[in-house]
Amino acid sequence: MTEDKKDTAPQAENEEVKAQEIKEEVKAQEIKEEAPAPETEAKAETPESKAAKKESKKEEKKKAPKKPSLEDEMAALNDRYLRLCAEYDNFRRRSQKEKDNLYGDVKAEAVKQFLPVYDNLERALAQSTEDEAYRRGVEMIMTQFISTLEKLGVERIESQGEKFDPSFHNAVMHVDDEEKGENEIVEVFQQGFRLGDKIIRFAMVKVAN
Numbered sequence: 005m006t007e008d009k010k011d012t013a014p015q016a017e018n019e020e021v022k023a024q025e026i027k028e029e030v031k032a033q034e035i036k037e038e039a040p041a042p043e044t045e046a047k048a049e050t051p052e053s054k055a056a057k058k059e060s061k062k063e064e065k066k067k068a069p070k071k072p073s074l075e076d077e078m079a080a081l082n083d084r085y086l087r088l089c090a091e092y093d094n095f096r097r098r099s100q101k102e103k104d105n106l107y108g109d110v111k112a113e114a115v116k117q118f119l120p121v122y123d124n125l126e127r128a129l130a131q132s133t134e135d136e137a138y139r140r141g142v143e144m145i146m147t148q149f150i151s152t153l154e155k156l157g158v159e160r161i162e163s164q165g166e167k168f169d170p171s172f173h174n175a176v177m178h179v180d181d182e183e184k185g186e187n188e189i190v191e192v193f194q195q196g197f198r199l200g201d202k203i204i205r206f207a208m209v210k211v212a213n
Contacts, residue, residue: 112199115158119197119205122149126195153197161196163189163207172196172203177210184212 072080125146133139150160161172168175168187176193184190189209196207 108199108202111156112202112204115153115156115197115199116204118149122146123194125149156199158197158199158204161198161203161207163192163196163209165189168209168211172198172207173209173211174206175211176208179210179212181212186213188212 125142128142129139129146153159163173166189167185168189173189173196177191179190181190188211190212191210192207193210194205194208197204
């Protein structure tokens with residue numbers, strides 16, 4: 005082999021290697037240019053965009069439901085407890101009042117059925133008799149009857165000599181009498197009774213003037 009051929013062979017190989025490297029660099033440059041810009045590149049934020057972002061976050065916080073704190077939950081539970089206690093107390097008092105009223109009505113109705121016995125005892129005492137033992141017996145029965153009524157809370161309505169009151173008396177007769185006062189009760193035909201504020205029976209009376 006001659007010296008010329010020895011010199012030209014390495015040169016040709018070097019040129020081919022360089023050409024190959026240039027092609028690879030060009031290809032890499034083309035790929036790099038075609039690739040999309042990385043998403044991580046941060047865009048420069050203006051003061052206006054920062055303010056808008058803060059305002060948006062505030063609006064999101066306002067719209068988001070506020071989670072009640074432990075103190076708020078305790079206050080709500082305490083308020084419900086107090087309301088429940090008040091409702092129960094009102095219910096208890098109302099039930100007790102209804103029970104008392106019902107008991108009073110039943111008692112008044114029961115006493116009313118015994119009042120004719122009182123009337124008959126009163127008529128028996130109004131009759132004259134020579135049998136003192138009989139009279140004392142009737143008086144004892146009347147005393148016991150009145151005592152039993154008082155134990156039940158039943159009172160006789162005072163009428164004789166009192167002013168006429170339509171809340172307690174039932175006037176069935178009227179008489180003019182100069183010796184008596186105006187609307188004065190001069191005679192009681194039938195005794196009246198009451199249980200507290202409840203009238204069991206009105207007193208049947210005669211009224212003067």
